Structures are given as C-alpha cells and as structure tokens.
Amino acid sequence: MGPIIPVHGISEEWNLLIAFLIGLGFGFSLEQAGFSSSRKLAGMFYGYDITVLKVFFTAAITAMLGLIFLNYLGWIDMSIVYVNQYYIQSAIVGGVIMGVGFIAGGFCPGTSVCAAAIGKIDAMFFIGGSLIGILLFGETYSLWEELYNKNFLGSLKLSSVLNMKDGVLALIIVLMAMVMFWIGERAEKKFGREDIMKEV
Amino acid sequence: MKSRVILAIILVSLSAIAAILPQKKNSALQLNAEELLQEIKLGTYNIGPDQLTEIIVNKDPSYMLIDLRPASEYEKFSLPGAINIPFDSLFTENWIMYIDQDLRKNIFFTNGGTLSSTALVLSRQKGFKNNFVLAGGLNRWFETVLNAKPPANSVDTEALKIYQRRLAAQQYFKGGEALPKNDVQIDLKPIPVRKKKMVQGGCS
Amino acid sequence: MNPYLAGVLLGLVLLASFYLTGRGLGASGAMKSVVVYGMDKVSEAHVESSHFYSKYVTGEENPLKSWLVLEVFGVLIGGFISGAISGRLTWKIERSPKITSGKRLIFAVLGGALFGFGSQLGRGCTSGAALSGMAVLSVAGFVTMMAIFGTAFALAYFFRKNWI
Numbered sequence: 001m002g003p004i005i006p007v008h009g010i011s012e013e014w015n016l017l018i019a020f021l022i023g024l025g026f027g028f029s030l031e032q033a034g035f036s037s038s039r040k041l042a043g044m045f046y047g048y049d050i051t052v053l054k055v056f057f058t059a060a061i062t063a064m065l066g067l068i069f070l071n072y073l074g075w076i077d078m079s080i081v082y083v084n085q086y087y088i089q090s091a092i093v094g095g096v097i098m099g100v101g102f103i104a105g106g107f108c109p110g111t112s113v114c115a116a117a118i119g120k121i122d123a124m125f126f127i128g129g130s131l132i133g134i135l136l137f138g139e140t141y142s143l144w145e146e147l148y149n150k151n152f153l154g155s156l157k158l159s160s161v162l163n164m165k166d167g168v169l170a171l172i173i174v175l176m177a178m179v180m181f182w183i184g185e186r187a188e189k190k191f192g193r194e195d196i197m198k199e200v
Numbered sequence: 201m202k203s204r205v206i207l208a209i210i211l212v213s214l215s216a217i218a219a220i221l222p223q224k225k226n227s228a229l230q231l232n233a234e235e236l237l238q239e240i241k242l243g244t245y246n247i248g249p250d251q252l253t254e255i256i257v258n259k260d261p262s263y264m265l266i267d268l269r270p271a272s273e274y275e276k277f278s279l280p281g282a283i284n285i286p287f288d289s290l291f292t293e294n295w296i297m298y299i300d301q302d303l304r305k306n307i308f309f310t311n312g313g314t315l316s317s318t319a320l321v322l323s324r325q326k327g328f329k330n331n332f333v334l335a336g337g338l339n340r341w342f343e344t345v346l347n348a349k350p351p352a353n354s355v356d357t358e359a360l361k362i363y364q365r366r367l368a369a370q371q372y373f374k375g376g377e378a379l380p381k382n383d384v385q386i387d388l389k390p391i392p393v394r395k396k397k398m399v400q401g402g403c404s
Numbered sequence: 405m406n407p408y409l410a411g412v413l414l415g416l417v418l419l420a421s422f423y424l425t426g427r428g429l430g431a432s433g434a435m436k437s438v439v440v441y442g443m444d445k446v447s448e449a450h451v452e453s454s455h456f457y458s459k460y461v462t463g464e465e466n467p468l469k470s471w472l473v474l475e476v477f478g479v480l481i482g483g484f485i486s487g488a489i490s491g492r493l494t495w496k497i498e499r500s501p502k503i504t505s506g507k508r509l510i511f512a513v514l515g516g517a518l519f520g521f522g523s524q525l526g527r528g529c530t531s532g533a534a535l536s537g538m539a540v541l542s543v544a545g546f547v548t549m550m551a552i553f554g555t556a557f558a559l560a561y562f563f564r565k566n567w568i
Contacts, residue, residue, distance in 0.1 A: 066422075101521075145455060
C-alpha cells in the first residue's frame with residue numbers, strides 16, 4: 001500500500017535518494033518540455049507559445065487521474081498524501097506577488113534551476129534574486145506573521161468544498177483543460193511569432 | 201493533429217471512468233491474511249472469563265462491553281453496562297464510530313462466541329485497534345464463573361484462589377456488595393493507536 | 405519533445421513522487437533551506453530568535469539535508485543531462501532585442517526577489533503549490549495557481565518589452 005516510504009517506515013536516507021531521483025526526472029522532463037527558456041515561459045502570457053499551459057495542465061491531470069485510479073485499486077492511502085494547507089489570505093497575496101515576479105523575471109523556482117543548469121545566465125540571476133527575496137521575507141517576518149497564519153482550514157480539498165467525488169471534479173477539470181488547450185492553440189496561430197520561436 | 205485528438209480522447213475517457221468509480225478510503229493500517237492468521241493463532245485479542253469478571257466488578261470505564269446479539273436477546277439479559285450493536289449493524293454508519301476509535305477498549309460478546317470472534321477478525325482486518333472478544337462467549341463465562349466448580353486438586357493454591365474469587369463474583373452478581381479489588385492482573389495492554397505519520401510537503 | 409508528451413512524462417514523475425513518498429514536487433522550499441543554512445552559519449542566535457527561521461532549524465540536522473534540497477539538486481542534474489543530450493547547453497541571456505542584457509538581468513533579480521518573497525507567503529511556488537496542489541485537488545493549490553497566472557496575465561502588457 002502506498003505511499004511506500006511513510007507506510008513501510010523506510011529510512012530517511014532512502015527517502016532522500018528517491019527525492020534526488022524524482023528531481024532528476026523532474027528536471028529532465030522540464031528541460032525536454034523547453035521550460036529552460038524564459039522567453040518560452042513568458043510566451044504563454046503573450047499568446048505566442050502556450051507550451052507552459054499544455055505541459056502544466058497535462059502533468060497535473062495525469063497525476064490527478066493516476067492518484068484516483070491508484071486509490072480505487074487500493075494501492076494508496078490518500079489520507080497520508082500531503083494536501084496543501086489552506087491559508088487563503090497568504091495564498092492569494094503570495095500568489096499575486098509571485099505573478100509579478102513571474103512576468104518580470106520570466107521564471108519560477110523550478111524552471112530557473114533547470115535553465116541555470118544549461119547555462120542561462122538570466123536564470124542564475126533569478127535564483128540569486130530568489131534567495132534575496134526569501135532573506136527579505138525572513139528578516140521582515142514579524143510584519144507578515146499575522147497574515148501568514150490567517151484563516152487556517154487545514155488540508156482542504158476542492159472536491160469536499162464543492163461536495164462532489166474526486167473523479168467527477170477531475171472530469172470537469174479535464175474538460176476545462178481541453179477547452180483551454182483549444183483556445184490556446186488558436187491563440188498560438190494568431191499571435192505566433194516566428195522570430196522568437198526560432199530562437200527558443 | 202491526429203495525435204492530439206487521440207490524446208484528448210484518452211484523457212476524457214479516463215476521467216469519465218474516474219468520475220464513475222466509487223470513491224474509496226484506503227487505510228494503510230489494513231492487515232493482510234498472514235498477519236491476521238497470526239493474531240488469531242496467538243489469541244492476541246481474546247479475553248478470558250476471569251478477566252471479564254474483573255472488568256465488570258471493577259466497573260472500569262476504559263472498557264466498553266458490546267453485545268452483538270439481536271435486540272430481543274439483549275433485552276432479556278445482558279452483561280451490566282453493555283450496549284447492544286446487532287452483528288449486522290456493526291460496521292454501518294451509525295455504529296462504526298464505536299468500533300473505529302481509540303478512546304475505550306471494546307469487548308465483543310455473544311452467546312457461543314463464534315459470531316463475536318468473526319466480528320473481531322473483521323475489525324482487525326480493517327486495522328481497527330482496541331477491539332477484543334470474550335472467548336467462548338457468555339456460555340463459557342457462565343460455566344466457568346457463575347457455575348464454578350472447585351478445583352480437582354485442592355492443594356493447588358493458585359487454582360483455589362481463582363475458585364474463591366469466582367465464588368465471590370457469584371455473590372456479587374446475585375446482588376451482593378462490591379468486591380474488594382483483586383490482585384489478579386487483567387492482562388489487556390492498552391494498545392496505542394498507531395498514528396499515521398503526517399508527510400511534510402509544499403514549501404517546507 | 406511534444407509538449408503534451410512532456411506533460412504526461414512530468415505527470416508520471418509527479419505521480420511516482422506521491423506514490424513513493426506521499427509528497428509532491430517543489431522548488432522554493434529548497435531555496436529557503438539554503439537561506440536558512442546560510443543564516444545559521446552567519447549568526448545562530450539570530451536564527452533562534454526569529455519566528456521564521458527557527459522553524460526550520462532543528463539543531464542537529466543540517467537544514468540542507470532535506471527532501472526538497474536533494475530534489476532540486478536532482479532537477480539541476482536532470483536539466484543538465486537533458487540539455488546535454490539535446491544540444492542546448494550554451495551560455496545565454498534570454499531577452500527581447502528591445503532591451504539590453506543588463507536590463508534583463510536586473511529584471512531577473514527583481515523578479516526572483518518577488519518570487520522568492522511571494523513563495524514564502526504563498527507556501528509554495530508553481531511546482532509545489534500549483535502543480536502538486538492541483539494534482540491532489542487542494543483548494544490552496546488552485547487558489548495559488550490562479551493568483552500567480554492571473555496576475556502574470558494581467559501585468560503582461562506592462563512587461564511586454566522584455567519578451568516580445
């Protein structure tokens with residue numbers, strides 16, 4: 001029964017090794033998807049390259065469906081799997097700030113590491129900036145502490161809030177994603193920029 | 201173009217199937233067949249008639265007696281303080297909170313003991329702790345305690361002590377005074393519920 | 405690689421992570437560990453007195469010996485391998501021809517600082533909160549994701565010179 005390491009009490013060393021291997025897979029897939037290019041990532045917001053949309057949602061859907069099927073087969077105990085904790089206010093504020101950072105810097109932490117690995121200097125500067133940003137947060141933490149801890153509702157799942165089965169919600173998300181892909185592909189044709197696409 | 205359509209069809213079909221599937225709750229604490237067999241052989245969750253006597257006499261609040269027989273039988277006679285959960289209703293929504301819990305130790309009992317043993321095995325299979333069974337049921341308890349026979353070997357002090365305790369219990373159940381506490385050990389170790397270790401995730 | 409295929413691949417990696425370890429991916433947490441580690445080296449007293457840093461320093465374990473740090477290390481190597489076999493290894497500063505390299509780098513640092521700050525407040529970045537959060541249907545995951553992408557879309561016009 002999964003998740004394997006927590007259930008079978010496997011030692012932390014194995015957990016760390018698996019973390020490394022997962023990271024390998026993560027980095028490899030990201031780079032293969034082309035996420036090591038800030039111009040490609042930013043492309044989603046201008047319509048000339050919606051790779052981010054495709055990869056992101058396909059990955060989320062694949063894992064989502066995978067978990068549902070594993071659960072049905074009795075191979076995983078979903079109550080152990082980590083579900084992101086609900087702190088609504090800090091999630092929104094943090095998300096907005098990250099959004100600005102995304103469009104200004106053209107990376108997110110995961111892709112920046114990936115890009116830095118293949119030599120993108122702007123990615124390295126992004127990573128440096130991130131460290132500074134985290135440091136800034138830590139130093140000024142007392143100003144944000146209250147916001148950071150507000151409105152805690154535990155590990156809230158959307159399917160509980162909407163009172164539907166996980167599978168039904170997954171179907172809705174898949175259909176929505178299909179629509180988004182279709183719109184996105186149309187946008188790519190309309191806003192396509194050959195000059196940029198050649199470079200990335 | 202073709203490959204995208206294929207992918208779309210695959211994803212939509214898979215999610216349609218996912219939507220229809222019943223939502224299960226798996227617990228990592230479920231036991232498999234070998235573990236279960238081992239527990240049955242060792243009688244890990246059995247309670248003997250003398251232990252039951254002590255529990256009743258001591259009025260120990262950490263135990264809960266559960267009568268699995270039909271309501272009609274429960275009404276005619278049951279153990280003092282016992283609640284009635286007919287066997288068929290044991291794992292239904294109304295009653296499962298009594299079984300799947302870590303507040304008290306439950307003792308299942310029936311007349312002959314077979315059905316209560318089955319109930320125990322089922323609850324162990326689900327990974328519920330804190331459920332025990334009166335081995336041999338009420339019948340064996342009556343025979344051993346309420347109709348206690350003096351020990352064959354009258355020199356055996358241990359057996360004599362047990363017999364005298366049973367005699368005292370008979371008086372108690374017939375409406376006598378409360379019994380003094382016995383130094384007989386009720387060897388039911390409180391079993392801590394194995395807490396599922398929470399996995400860290402997200403940013404930390 | 406076809407983006408959809410890459411997405412499926414990434415999804416399988418994510419699924420494997422859940423099945424093996426019970427947690428999803430992440431990246432910003434590793435950067436936080438680096439900052440905490442550095443801070444600890446500079447001034448232990450400061451770390452202990454801070455409400456924020458003290459949560460991540462146990463006293464015995466090196467903060468760098470964490471799941472996320474090793475995962476991100478793997479990302480580094482994995483990205484490198486992928487770049488190597490696809491012939492994409494090259495020093496480069498990516499930008500639109502309409503701005504200078506210097507300006508791009510400044511924006512990179514600023515963007516990074518904002519993202520670093522925001523990721524702490526939002527308890528995750530696009531990998532940890534948005535991607536993994538969505539896969540487990542977490543409300544916080546969805547909300548964070550919409551906030552990130554929504555904001556980026558809304559402000560895209562103002563930053564267009566950087567990219568287009």
